[in-house]
Amino acid sequence: xxxxxxxxxxxxxxxxxxxxxxxxxxxxxxxxxxxxxxxxxxxxxxxxxxxxxxxxxxxxxxxxxxxxxxxxxxxxxxxxxxxx
Numbered sequence: 823x824x825x826x827x828x829x830x831x832x833x834x835x836x837x838x839x840x841x842x843x844x845x846x847x848x849x850x851x852x853x854x855x856x857x858x859x860x861x862x863x864x865x866x867x868x869x870x871x872x873x874x875x876x877x878x879x880x881x882x883x884x885x886x887x888x889x890x891x892x893x894x895x896x897x898x899x900x901x902x903x904x905x906x
Contacts, residue, residue, distance in 0.1 A: 826851050830897070837890035845878055845885040845893060852897055868896060869904055 829844045846864060849856070853866035853876055866876035874896045878889045 830894075833890050833894055837887040837894075840885045840887075840890050842878070842880040842883055842885045845890060848897075849876060849878060849893060852900060868900070870899070874899070 826848055829840075829848050833840055833845075833848070846856075849864065849866050853868060856864040856866050858865040862880045864878050866878075868874075868876055874892045876893055876896050878893065879886055
């Protein structure tokens with residue numbers, strides 16, 4: 823969990839500078855294994871329907887900043903509404 827917290831802090835400080843592998847580590851921890859892998863996209867299942875969706879994309883080893891922000895929003899909702 824310590825590594826996850828460090829990555830989350832980095833995501834909140836600088837969403838533009840997150841590696842795709844780090845974002846995958848956080849998403850795997852909070853949302854389980856991705857439903858879709860294999861391509862440049864990973865799609866994670868959430869306990870709610872609709873937005874925020876957790877669909878992340880590898881952009882030359884980096885995560886896209888808007889997707890990092892969507893993941894942070896989804897984690898906040900997950901912690902508040904589902905106690906995770």
